[in-house]
Amino acid sequence: MQIPQTPVTLFLVGAVFTTYASTLDIALMEFALTGRNPVADQSAKAAWDKGEELLRTNYGSLLNVTGERFLPNPWEACYDTGSLALNWAARYYYRQTTGDPVLAMIGSDCPLPAKSLANFATEWNIPIMTTNSGDSGFYDKQRYPTLTRLSPYRAEDVSVVLYKILSNFGYNTVGILCDGTEGSDRSGMFPSAALAMSVCRSVSNTLRDIYNISASWYYIQGKDRQNTIDSLEEIKAVARVVIVIAQGNRIRPIMLAASDMQMTNGEYVYFAFEPFRHPVPSVGNITWYSKNDGRDAEARLAFRSLFKISTSSSYEDKPEYRNFTPALKQLIKEKYGDPYYNGFDLEVSPFTMAYYYALSIYGQTLNEMATSGSGENLHDGAAVSRLMWNRTYTILGQEIFINATGDRQSDWILSQPDINGNFQPVMEYSARRRWLQPSRDPLDNSIRQIVWPNNRSSPPLNEPLCGYRGTKCTSDGRDKGGNTFWDVSADVLQGTASRQQGSPIQHALNSTVNLIQQFSSVLNQYRDILHI
Template identity: 30%
Template sequence: MGRSGAAVDMGLEYIRKKYNDTLDIKFTPGYAVSGPTEAGAAAAELYYKHNVDAFIGPGSSTSVEAMGHLVTQWNLPFITPAGGSGTLADKILYPTLTRMSPISVESYSYFILKMIDKYSWNHFVIFHSGSVSRLHWYSMDDILKANNDYSWSHYEIDQETFTTADYERILIDASKYARVFILYTNAPETREILLVAHRLGYSKGEYVMLVTKGLDRSIDESYWRYGDDNDEAAKNAYQSCLFFTGEAVSSAFAAFEQEVKERALRDYGFDYVGTNTSVHFLTASYYDSFVMFGQVLNETVAEGGDPRDGRAFAERLWNRTYPGVTGAYTINSEGARDSEVYMHDLDPATGAFKLVGRYIRAKDSLIIVDEIHWPGGGPPLDIPKCGFRNDRCLSSGKLGTVR
């Protein structure tokens, strides 16, 4: 509970204070679980031993999948601050589940494909690892398998075993097929790939890297600046990238973030500052989950409804817009949070990231909000003039007669 406990406490305090006259909310803390099996066992104990009326959490999509089958049988309300997995969109399997994830992996995939279509990039290569990027890769793979409009390939990388030579090998091989690289990697993996690409000359404008940023680092200078000898090269390398993230801070978030940091240290002994850890949007989703739950619970009780009827409760939750610490959000007809995805690039003058684009999944709308910095003066060509392997150009004086 170190990272999320403070947000949970704040959400509980809010709804207890706001609905003090009508609701008597009893909160049973859950358990720290390390996987789907433990999550299912914990849910069963909470249901049979503590007679809980609703579940909020956990923050792992695979654990939610395991719990979801049980909660469906019990027909109880179920809200997860996560739920980015496409599997959880199945309303036959999970009819009472509301997904609050600020990171819809499908939205990221469609945003990237919107950019690919915008610039007519029909050839691309995907790099993915088993880290934070796994669900993003699965989502894109599913979409592309149902679409024959693109020519693409992919490489799986392993940060634990890959050497600089391994990164160089796959980048050189990928350059034979595309100039657009999609990266589903964590922050250290991304930096290593981009540094190698920079040394290979791939950051001069002929290539573009489309990077899905996970929650492991904030979208600020710490994402590329590590305080080592490679910082200047990293700054140059990152200018050939566009970064896709769920982060777009609302005016309320700064105050929320500060309070979470103070409470986490005071009440849970977790030092956000000392560990250089960000209060990411998943933590805010815990708070928003409680606030939303309290509002709908109050309405249900006031109208004489059954708060334990998970399907009916879900119908009240969905197709509505709520205020949140990360900005207003909508729960759509499928029980998922319709959140925007944002695109940033690196300002070469300052080394800071700037917002250059937004994607609204509910409207399937791509909006460019600022000028994109292209190292080559414009977006890369889908296929270089001389081809991926320079086989379309013949050097002067090289053409001879074959005997």
């Protein structure tokens, strides 16, 4: 445990204030609890430094902010830091603060300490701004009235986006692969197995309980190839849609295992999450390419069955953001010695940026309350938090939307590999509008078309015509109800047409259904005449 002996002092700046005789004391508790992830710990400290610099530059001397940073030992995992966080917070709250300062907490990434600290924040009525994404219980603002989540994505968002995508293609049965692999490098999309499993449970429960989608999930250790194969074999018996929640560098081995099992033949479709482009591409990003095993051609072909779901990163092209990140990388390198930014060509993690956004938003809110003349109580953490909610903030050119329940919401992109193996957007989801729409080519504004596995013109079926295990058909090719393949195909297409109400696609599908029904009728007459 590392607790600074000397408090860090910040000064918040702003307009000229003439109604206050003295500064207001603000005490911050900053928690960098990421679970055996020194990269994230060092990055968090640098983000706080830049946030404090922003406050000194923008808001003047009205608010005098002091506080402490709480950092775990590098060997402490996420699940080890829950009681530590409570001990640190209680000691600071009851023993180390002097006078009557306005209090707030920033952090943490790990689920258990985040929940523990949120309970303390509720009891003490102080704001807490966390970067944790995995606990859907944080949605309950009667229980957590002072909690604001600034994670670049939430487990609930993952479920909503998935539901929109699945329902768009007529899917209501899925298998979920949850990879809990933990290597020596803990800087991936899910900094700990605990966070990955938390997201898995949330997605599975939400799809099943709220959206009525049959979701079976399987815990795998992706480095164990046989374990992956066994889980895929089980999924074959219950689903044709596979959702993969894993570190980006685990997707390729999983897809190769699926290819070896003939599960990339066009009958299956896979959705994997890459919430953001990771600072270390070899750790977190999804790619078919690897120069080590000689299977790139197979992997590239297997990836034609894979879709990637990620948050929109259009803000990275904004001049403000592009000017800011090199300075942050410089600070990380020179002050905290993080080796991952030595090359200066790597992306900054959105989780790191969330700490900076937290200080920016909190400073703006306090400034508004202190200068409004309305007499609002800065000690009322619930009131401070509510003022931060249901608003859009523009920070470094990026729009940060905090919804009415205190959760940041991001837009999402559905991508698939093009003929060169490069992922291209094919659909976009707007969190505020809650709609899914096709992506457009930036060159000619044309709608990008989805290319289904094996160049099929339509999505793989939710369930094979003869069932997942092939038990719904008789030996003559009819299903158990006496229908032929063509009868069932007509039913499936008719259902698809009904979901395209009012679109040009509906007319084309209905015409196809009529042709299939006519062909099936003729075929059945000949079968009866020939007794086949």
